[in-house]
Structures are given as C-alpha cells and as structure tokens.
Amino acid sequence: MQSRWRSPVSQSVRPGATPPGAKPPGTARPGGRTAQNRAAVVGATLSELAEHGYERTTVESVAIRAGVHKTTVYRRWRTKERLVTEALEATAEVQIGVPDTGDLALDLQTLARGVRSVLMSTVGSAAVRALVSGAQSSPEVARVLRTFWAGRLTKVIPVVERAVADGRLPQGTDAIELMKYLAAPLFHRILVTGEPVTEADADRAATVVLVAGRAGVFV
C-alpha cells in the first residue's frame, strides 16, 4: 500500500517559522490566510520538486503554482534553499510524528514506518530522490539535504533519551547515530537497490536498531 502526501493545511504555523515582516502571531491563526498560503506554497514546492527536480524549481514557479504573488514567497522564505528545506520538513512533520508510547520497540517501529511513509509517498519519494540526486553535484542541494536531516534527527532525540533515562537503552547511546541506522536501510532500498519499502522492511529496520542499541553498539 502506498502512502499519500497529506496536505498540512490543518497544521498551525510554528512560531519559529514566522519570518520578520509577517503579521504578529495572534493574527496567524490556524486555517487563516497565512496558514493557507504556507500550505499552498509548501505543496507547490513539493510538486515542483517532484516534477522538475531541484535545479529547475524556482521561487517564481512555486509562486505561480501556489497561486500567490512571488513577493509573498520571497518575503517569507527569501531563498529557494529555505523553501525546499521547510517543504521537506513539513512532509516529514506530517508523516513522522515523534512517538511516546512508553514502549521503545513500538516508538522505533512508529518512527521507521513514518520514514517509510515519506519515502513511499509520491511527492516525498520524488523530493528525496531529486535532492539526493542533486546533492551529488550541487553543494547548495547537499546543504539543503543536510539541514533537513539535522532538523529531523534533533526531533527524535527525545525517544532515545527517554529510553536511556529509563534504562531501556545503555547510558551514552548516541541518538543521532541510532536514528541514521533506522533510516539508512529504507533509503538504501529506494535509492540504490530500487526496491519498494514495505511495512515489514520498516519493522525490520526498527528491530535491528533495537537489538543493536540494547547491545550497546551505538554507545
């Protein structure tokens, strides 16, 4: 079963994402004009990436597709790099929640299935492929990809930290490294071997890091 990109239109605007010059937070209520514009621009960015790749995606083409004035896009995001980073983060935010079930195995499985959802969605897959492909020749694209990764990895640190605090993982476990091992086999399938990522694949990736993590391999 293939997951689909879900519009982030119902998400509230994150305070950290409010740019200088935007209306004060009180007026940017969920579902308001600002949130609607953001959703439209994020969706348009992902569609442009999916159809045309990173190089041929421009702030102008995104604005036209989103049906907003290009100065609106420039004012808020300033560069294509920031636009693409935020769009990718929005995909991941919607599809990869940060779980806290109290069960480490289940938390890791949920994370792995979230990564799978991004990689198997039409738009997420295309965006990741476009970026990984572009990153091999463009330092700018490589930076977007690294920024995206750094952002995602930071958010999942609490899952590992809670497990360490509870004694479910050894002291000193490197959360970032563990997360990379969770994601790498799933990326490898779509990027290198050209295989789909099934739920069973996601679950295996979660089990591998659970077993290795408990054995202290990520300390």
Added chain:
Amino acid sequence: MQSRWRSPVSQSVRPGATPPGAKPPGTARPGGRTAQNRAAVVGATLSELAEHGYERTTVESVAIRAGVHKTTVYRRWRTKERLVTEALEATAEVQIGVPDTGDLALDLQTLARGVRSVLMSTVGSAAVRALVSGAQSSPEVARVLRTFWAGRLTKVIPVVERAVADGRLPQGTDAIELMKYLAAPLFHRILVTGEPVTEADADRAATVVLVAGRAGVFV
C-alpha cells in the same frame, strides 16, 4: 586515509566475461593483450564516470581515453550498460575480497571495510554517486546499479552460509538482506548526510549486523 583505485591489470580475465568473438581463453593469459585492454578500458570507464557522470560517458569517449579502437570496446562489451557494470564490478572485486577467516565478526568487518574502500576511493565514490544520481531519472542507469548490486551480493552469500552451517548464525538467515544492512549505513553517509565513511563507521556497521544477525532479525 583514503583508499585509491588500484588497477586490476594483474587480474586474470574471468571466463564468464569472455564475449563471443573474443580469442579463445587459452590465448587470453593474465598480463596478455586482452587483460591489458580490459584493464585500460575498465580504468577509462571509471575515470569517465567520475569526471562526466553516466549520461555523458560514451563507448567512444572510453575508447579514446583507454587508447584502444572503439570497435574493440564494442566487440567485447556491446553496450555502455555492460561496460559500466563490469567496471564497477572490477572496482568492487579488487577492493572487496570475500573473506574466509573462520571468524564471522572479522569476515563482516572485512566486508564492511571493503565497501568503505570503494565508497571512499575517488573513482569508486564518483562512480557510485553518478550511478545513484542517474538511477533516479534513468531506468537504464537504475538497471546498471541493480545488476551491480545483485552481482556483489551473490558473491558474499558464502560468508553467511558458512556461518549458518557452523551455527554461528541462526538457520534461515537471509544473506542478501544481511549484506544490504551492512552496506546501507555506509552509503547513507556519502549519499544523504554527506559525511565521510571512517573505518570506525565500517566496523560499527559490521557489529550491528553481527548482533542483529545472531538475534535472528534476518531470518
């Protein structure tokens, strides 16, 4: 320390690689004209891939670089696809031996370090990047990459099969899946996070699959 591409000039020609129309095997002795041509063409293919990427590498440009007539290249390899596949396999053959030390942990470490050598060598890294990048938009490149992988994975099956026979890994362990897990975190570093692959990274990848393999995760 960065590994370097070593010329396969001293390698004998594998029987399976002898095309129809080539001289009979008895005349293709190691170090002879055929082996020299093969080494030159393989080296030229890797250099072309590294400098120009898959799309702009042609049988003609490889022949010029190798200093052989293009009909020689066409007669033996017929298509760019076969040429690139064999060139990549030659890199991996030289740099990833199939170890048999009697110690599973050491065998896996040797394999992981071999993958690292390919990924960190100037030419191997460029070739892998060019292919992974190209595979995202070209079905032909994707096929080259899959063929290369299938070939490599088949060769390391014995390492896992011996371990299963000896009871060092559980019955039914999937050798192919285990090898993918060994390689994936190393590919992820160079392709996605843009980090170098150190020996410590290779050793960690080996330990992760050893621990997970023993726990029966690849059954």
